[in-house]
Amino acid sequence: MAEFLTTNGITSNIERIxxxxxxxxxxxxxxxxxxxxxxxxxxxxxxxxxxxxxxxxEDSLKPAERDKLASLQTLRLYYSYNLHAKCYxxxxxxxxxxxxxxxxxxKNNREMGVLTIW
Numbered sequence: 001m002a003e004f005l006t007t008n009g010i011t012s013n014i015e016r017i018x019x020x021x022x023x024x025x026x027x028x029x030x031x032x033x034x035x036x037x038x039x040x041x042x043x044x045x046x047x048x049x050x051x052x053x054x055x056x057x058e059d060s061l062k063p064a065e066r067d068k069l070a071s072l073q074t075l076r077l078y079y080s081y082n083l084h085a086k087c088y089x090x091x092x093x094x095x096x097x098x099x100x101x102x103x104x105x106x107k108n109n110r111e112m113g114v115l116t117i118w
Contacts, residue, residue, distance in 0.1 A: 007111040010099045014088045015041055021050045021090035028087040029101035030057035032065055038101070039068060046072040057083045086113075093117050 005013060018025065018041035025045055032054065034042065045052060052074050058081040069075055088095045097113020099105050 003115045005113040010113045028055045031100040033102045035103040046074045
């Protein structure tokens with residue numbers, strides 16, 4: 001099943017992906033500035049021993065953001081110098097869209113995406 005999403009739908013479905021992850025969680029976004037809500041969900045996932053993989057654009061991760069993420073014991077950070085893709089998924093749900101995992105984008109931009117459930 002595929003469903004078209006606007007900004008609020010993308011944000012709420014990414015949160016649902018974080019909450020529902022059982023073993024694996026992948027967040028691919030060139031730019032990262034994780035909101036407090038998403039950080040809380042990531043901490044919960046790490047406590048549940050979910051493997052968290054974040055791929056971001058090289059040199060785009062600010063030191064303060066790296067410090068926030070440092071508490072996640074199950075986190076693996078990777079970078080890609082020319083990353084432009086935005087994709088968020090766990091074992092059963094996938095969101096592909098235009099939204100960076102950036103708090104400003106969540107609150108101020110008009111984004112679109114697609115949710116797929118398998």
